[in-house]
Amino acid sequence: MKANVGGIDKILRILAGLALVAWAALGGPVWAWIGIVPLATGLMGWCPLYPLLGISTCPLKKS
Template identity: 40%
Template sequence: MHNVGSVDRAIRLILGLVLLLSPFLAAGSFAGLGAWRYAIAAVGLVLIATAAFRFCPAYRLLGIQTCARR
């Protein structure tokens, strides 16, 4: 069952791509973060996955649904 709508999905995809790529493309500015840059990339990967599958487990637990009801 889907619980992520179109606008939410687009925002997740864009933000996920930024978070996934920024620690590696701007390595100099993230150099002091050490292992945190991998955590930032992991959050980006989770956002991309939730956008791709149109399902967010946190939304399910909180009873949130941003997609149109059928």
Template identity: 40%
Template sequence: MKNVGKTDRIVRLLVALLAVVLYFTDVLPGVWGIVAIALASIFLVTSLVSFCPLYAILGINTCRKAT
């Protein structure tokens, strides 16, 4: 079941892209950079599959139409 809407997906993709750019431009080096890449990976996967396990636990659904 999908629980991530279109706007939410776009925001997640943009945040993931920003984190990757900050990491590879050495704005976020070391541990912070690794954390940023890990979060970017999670955001990328959840936006691609339109499902967020944390949203499911919290009962959040940003989809207009539940499938």
């Protein structure tokens, strides 16, 4: 898996995921557990949907 989530995208995914999971853990709606998805993709740096859409927010690495 080549990294395709970078920079601000990664930070926003982690923050949104943490917020949703915390909300669910503190008695919010069950659907808030979906926050695990953006949290995981932000921490891994890879989103399985991005290759299907031809998207990457990672900066190009120079060799």
